[in-house]
Amino acid sequence: MAEPTPLELDTKYDHYDFPTTAPIPQNGHAGYLTTQQQAQVHQLRLMLESEGYTKRLDTLTLLRFLRARKFDVTLAKNMFVDCEKWRQETHLDEMVPTWEYPEKEEMFQYYPQYYHKTDKDGRPVYIEQLGGIDLTAMYKITTAERxxxxxxxxYERLSDPRLPACSRKSGVLLETCCTIMDLKGVGLTKAPQVYSYVKQASGLSQNYYPERLGRLYLINAPWGFSTVWGVIKGWLDPVTVQKIHVLGSGYQKELLAQVPAENLPKQFGGSCECQGGCPLSDMGPWREKEWAKPAKWETSEQTITNTAGETKDVAAETAPAAPPVASETADAPATAPAPAAA
Structure with a gap:
């Protein structure tokens, strides 16, 4: 087993308050970089600085983009630039500190999607239930854009504060999620709209949030799913495909081998029954006082009112502008959280 080597940090950009060594030796991961790979981090940063970029140039972020492009510095730079353009076009940095989604509970009637505690490796568990998706009904509650x-x-809140809290608790750097996608109820009539949305969300995940998927369990896979899976695999990087486990209705044994029963909601074979229901609890190290710290993008002065029809920035009238936010191959189906990008 390779011995970890300290990550070369840049004092201008690297201000981590959590571990920065990957839990196991992996090529291209923090603590296990070659001299050449470390030099490629510096090269990528210099290229981006020369084009005027100043945000999200920390070492761990650049490493994720480099891994997503097999350490081809030019391709990683292009991916990073495309991501920054998208962030600017969507005003994401301004949105994150103040975003609210008041229609969330109503949306969960059709599409529960939530983070809930951790797997045996200490990573956040992200759960989606796709069987109730009804885009016609959902778009009466919200919009595709929202x-x-x-x-x-x-995804931003996964990057901070969720993953840093999990890293502090586990004592190693955690950058990925364990995702469970429940396909129960996804029959032939519902499949087209389910997969059309998942494809759209997957594109966002792959293009802008690389290296966020640790494992993905597709459970209650319906009869004939192998045909659909053959299509979905075409959207994903081969590295991501290796992380995906397609299971039928007898998934509990394999799932419980990865997620402790006390952390898995009872409906999936675990023993957890959070007060008020697991889907809305958002329980995890990011809620535990010993490990949680405010996200870097948080500002106590700002508030915003978001509704399905409008976004009104109250903070702009009462407080300074919010500071900007910082984010294995770009990949993985996703959604609000979403299968964390691989």
Whole structure:
């Protein structure tokens, strides 16, 4: 087993308050970089600085983009630039500190999607239940744009504060999620709209949030799913495909081998029954006083009122502008949270 080597940090950009060594030796991951790979981090940063970029140039972020492009610095730079352009076009940095999604509970009638505690490796568990998706009904509650914005915001909140809290608790750097996608109820009639939305969300995940998927369990896979899976695999990087486990209705044994019963909601074979229901609890180390710290994008002065029809920035009238936010191959189906990008 390779011995970890300290990550070369840049004092201008790297201000981590959590561990920065990957839990197991993996090529291209923090603590296990070659001299050449460390040099490629510096090269990528210099290229981006030369084009005027100043945000999200910390070492761990650049490493994720480099891994997503097999350490081809030019391709990683292009991916990073495309991501920054998207962030600017969507005003994501301004949105994250103040975003609210008041229609969330009503939306969960059709599409529960939530983070809930951790797997045996200490990573956040993200759960989606796709069987109730009804886009016609959902778009009476919200809009496609708000759904995707909420997805992006949840990815940002995964990056900070969720993953840093999990890293502090586990004592190693955790950068990925364990995702469970429940396909129960996704029959032939519902499949087209389910997969059309998942494809859209997956594109956001792959393009802008690389290296966020640790494992993905597709449970209650219906009869004939192998055909659909053959299509979905075509959207994903081969590295991501290796992380995906397709299981039928007898999934409990394999799932419980990865997620402790006390952390898995009872409906999936675990023993957890959070007060008020697991889907809305958002329980995890990011809620535990010993490990949780305010996200870097948080500002106590700002508030915003978001409704399905409008977004009104109250903070702009009462407080300074919010500070900007910082985010294995770009990949994985996703949604607000969403299968964390691989």
């Amino acid at each position: 759904m995707l914005t909420n997805l992006a915001v949840e």
